[in-house]
Amino acid sequence: MIKHALSVTREANFAEWYQQVIAEADMAEESGVRGCMVIRPWGYGIWERIQRLLDNAIKATGHENCYFPLFIPLSYFEKEAEHVDGFAKEMAVVTHHRLIQKDGRLVPDPEAKLEEPLVVRPTSETVIGAAFSRWVQSWRDLPVLVNQWANVVRWEMRTRMFLRTAEFLWQEGHTAHASEQEAREETLKMLEVYRAFAEDCLAMPVVAGEKPENERFPGAVATYSIEAMMQDGKALQAGTSHFLGTTFSSAQNIRFQNSEGQLELAQTTSWGVSTRMIGGLIMVHGDDDGLRVPPVVAPWQIVIVPMLRDAPEDEAVLEYCRALRAELAGHFQFGEPLRVLLDAKAAKAAVKRWGWVKKGAPIILEVGGRDVAGGNVSVIQRHQLYREDGKLNAQVMARGDFVLEAGVMLESIQQSLFLDASDRMQTSIRRDVTDFAGLVEAFDEGGKYPGWVEVSWARPSGAELDAVVERLKALKLTFRNVPNGAGAPEGECIFTGKPAVERILVARAY
């Protein structure tokens, strides 16, 4: 039996395993500030890769980056009731602008109370809408296509690193258009950008589709999501795109004169992904030895660990490693130079090796005196850490061969991670459930069904939908989305018995 690098397996306790991966890979830690985490270099390095790649795609689709205020006056929220209802319960409120000493403690200065309290942005539709109302006068000013990378705060009572934290990092795109059709196209275009990014860069297969009415963003006319399947079978909403209609243009007065000279309300959209994606990455690709980072988003794709023994030959080993690093760094894959680290820290080679295994560097190269003598490297591909006999899968290769093949090897690792996750997801979506009893049975604890169920439904709304949602809630289930291209529904709605109009995914979720 293999002795894994983590002390808890996914099978034994998935939630604890998740926390342990984050801790052992030095990705993040509790900060001591309620609900806020410290993102450490390896976790933040993955976020920087996400930012870089997604930012390119956001710009390639015609959007420009801006920056809007962290603080939003309460009066901005008062203009849009539904939006307020969605966020009021979890807002951090700034009420004072000075501290004073009192009885040896620091306290907010009662003399420095704000006339109007400010909310720390939970999302920026209101404050960006106010800017749009200044920028948009004529149809010639449209579309407005902007994005910002920012921190936002939602005062969650139960937090979990990366998945749900009081403060998190994200990008939020906001656009205004002259026609509903154009705004709806924008909403779907960005959903597709997210799908392609998740699958091609994070190697994380997703289902893209429309959320049901009860899961819409507060104020949205339609909300779409990408949903990823975690290894425990739960769903993670990994990105959303909203068609907002005229909700925010009415509230913030974003009007334009159309080409016929008439005044119209603009049609707006918003869309975002956050550091939550990193939580998804962990739960899709991690294994019992820690994280496995897809090469496209790995801060370091290849880590060279010199096997030093406090001996005179050490210098030759280091020299060999330095030259190897420089040589590799001159090669390209995925359109960028390879990211190669020489880990020359003062620690034992085995400790360093297992450190990088837990962090999930895609390729770990070990180089000892014998490798130098033979002109070789010892190659560990993190995604296939063990051989069938349970031994570590380290492959000795001629250095020159490895240098030539490194790029292709990274590409094949990326594909392999995607295919594994994709197979798992595809075989874990049941589509044969035709009544509510079947749904209950599918998620029965005894059965331990670790996936999702796609069923036919009649798309109820209002109170009828609420009743269905309550029935699901009792089973700890939620609607995820109506998958794009799911095909025509068969028979009756399993919830209402009415003729079905579409297929919808049901799952437990984060």
Next chain:
Amino acid sequence: MIKHALSVTREANFAEWYQQVIAEADMAEESGVRGCMVIRPWGYGIWERIQRLLDNAIKATGHENCYFPLFIPLSYFEKEAEHVDGFAKEMAVVTHHRLIQKDGRLVPDPEAKLEEPLVVRPTSETVIGAAFSRWVQSWRDLPVLVNQWANVVRWEMRTRMFLRTAEFLWQEGHTAHASEQEAREETLKMLEVYRAFAEDCLAMPVVAGEKPENERFPGAVATYSIEAMMQDGKALQAGTSHFLGTTFSSAQNIRFQNSEGQLELAQTTSWGVSTRMIGGLIMVHGDDDGLRVPPVVAPWQIVIVPMLRDAPEDEAVLEYCRALRAELAGHFQFGEPLRVLLDAKAAKAAVKRWGWVKKGAPIILEVGGRDVAGGNVSVIQRHQLYREDGKLNAQVMARGDFVLEAGVMLESIQQSLFLDASDRMQTSIRRDVTDFAGLVEAFDEGGKYPGWVEVSWARPSGAELDAVVERLKALKLTFRNVPNGAGAPEGECIFTGKPAVERILVARAY
């Protein structure tokens, strides 16, 4: 006489000119939220260039990026009295975590009052120090070298876009070391990174040196700055680097076991630059037609403006421009592909030209039917907008020649902007003032001396220094820094009459 693109000149009203450049170049605007601005695409694009280039330099010197919480509990500040004194008067304080409706208005929910109020970070020494205390146990854990890109809030009463806003964007580096010498070296190394970045990337000459005691960062043992000279002769502190000694390691308990097994306090540093640099860029390079952006940090280095006339030949002009854009974008300068925009918006060519003049794109290419027929382009170099006769300096060049020369042209624009600013600064520092009366006279309003004065002083401290600072304050003057390499002082301190020990810069400042 030239009719400039702005309605106010630097000479007539520098402060108003500054605001007009920002507005006319669409860089930023008031947000409606007190003291917070909206940074628009052209302003934010410059910030993205600053981030990209400086981030490379910060990583090249061995630092890794992290992310720390936005909120800091009051108790963290209480541990370091001097630090609190420096910031308590301008802190935004979060006291509640929920809103409720009351009499039709949103108000903070009295039931959701935080037990311990949270400060929105004005700087992160305390919360990062707390993380360091978890990370550092042994000398083997040192040095710790981290940086974060973040927003910070200081509740300034008088704000001015980019220069002094309640919320601003910056990077803050934080490091911990085993020895004082190493920490002092780090402080100076990062000061040098800032100097090189300001001069080589922003084309903004600076004087690097140590701030006097009264200008130190709250809690620092020594503070260094780079000081840039604006066109009105005032100084702008454009970046700072602090040696913090054991101030924060005592307060936050950052202790390590040294190689002899004894417990020691770590020596820490911090250093930062902010969106303020963009304010400096404007005031160093702007002219009466708007901004001039140095090519290295220009979001678009070359903007192609097609001269369309709603005629059939328009398509040929556009096709020529598209091909030109693609061809230019395949060339490199400063180690990166040229950043080339084809401005095909529906607006008159003259309006677009002057829009890009005001934004300060380094090269504006105009292409009309005649240029297409002749295989030419019309080239405007923004830094030399007019000929000696006052006419617009547009130069017709063969397209092929321009493509080959574009990179070198950008390099020469970059140099030219730096040399102009450098000449102005060098000729505007007086070094011949030998007594206090001479200093008063130098800054006499009648004389309108538009620069700085470097004088000899005895480096007084404590109450003696305070008295000197008060005398300067009465003249609206401040100490800037003791320039590195200023040479030996001559004679007596012009403030105290004691033997001088060094040279220090005196100036009006932002």
